[in-house]
């Protein structure tokens with residue numbers, strides 16, 4: 001099956017053997033009748049497994065071209081299950097320009113438990129080798145990075161991970177499997193905040209993992225069941241429904257993203273524009289190599305360069321909504337320094353370029369001209 005068929009049919013054969021419902025039923029149940037003790041039909045208790053969640057987990061695996069999918073109550077719950085593969089004393093090398101919530105989870109929860117993180121720029125893949133020692137267990141990659149839109153070479157990271165027997169985990173939330181498939185590039189674990197593009201309608205919070213290795217899958221299933229951060233059947237259903245149009249939405253996100261990036265680049269009210277599709281973007285070659293398109297995320301700084309100018313712009317938008325999050329059908333605008341990335345200390349933020357005049361756009365799938373006119377009037 002090709003990708004555009006997998007989004008609709010991947011792992012969805014016979015999801016309702018009883019009545020043949022075309023859409024998987026929402027199995028709103030915590031438990032399942034057994035004929036004799038232990039005599040069940042594959043499900044015993046809904047933390048351990050639920051048929052609606054299982055349908056979503058098969059879909060996640062299918063669209064990432066992987067074998068095993070796992071769904072969680074949020075993207076952060078999925079990351080939590082991954083980091084719990086490690087133990088006190090272990091070390092992780094992580095992308096420095098990282099989703100703020102991931103940074104908070106790593107530094108405020110897991111560092112306290114004795115796991116050590118090195119936050120490093122990964123644009124030069126070989127540069128990370130100096131941080132590898134006998135305690136290093138994992139490389140955590142987010143690409144494109146958030147909000148600076150740097151691109152990390154996943155295949156190069158996979159080579160380093162293999163050489164040193166480390167796990168390579170990739171947060172694929174921004175790109176989605178429509179644009180890049182990290183397992184194909186050699187990653188061991190793909191992570192998603194399905195809250196964003198996979199769900200796609202800003203109506204659900206959910207996370208996912210996909211892996212190929214059976215032993216690794218078993219360890220993650222153990223963590224999912226033992227820690228219990230699962231998603232419910234209703235939310236699983238919503239994400240399954242979202243995934244069915246992922247390819248159509250992503251195509252339009254890419255088109256509108258490009259139009260917005262090019263408009264901003266030419267506007268005198270704008271200083272820098274961060275979008276990996278520009279030929280002069282420092283990682284454009286890698287983006288072209290590993291991604292099918294450049295996505296709908298665009299960041300920029302105002303020409304004035306002040307916090308006030310950024311706030312002014314954001315307050316004057318009419319179609320773009322000022323809100324956290326991204327990846328929905330509607331266009332959103334955010335201010336990383338005071339919103340998504342406020343949990344990262346100012347000095348850390350400055351190192352990666354998250355200045356006070358930086359604005360992040362999640363370009364939706366509305367009419368392109370309406371979006372550009374909205375940006376134009378807010379800049380003026």
Ligand SMILES: *Cc1c(COP(=O)(O)O)cnc(C)c1O
Nearest residue numbers: 074075076099171173193195206
């Ligand atoms: C939103 C997001 C997360 C966290 O996911 P939640 O579903 O909000 O828990 C992780 N990584 C990236 C890149 C995100 O955008």
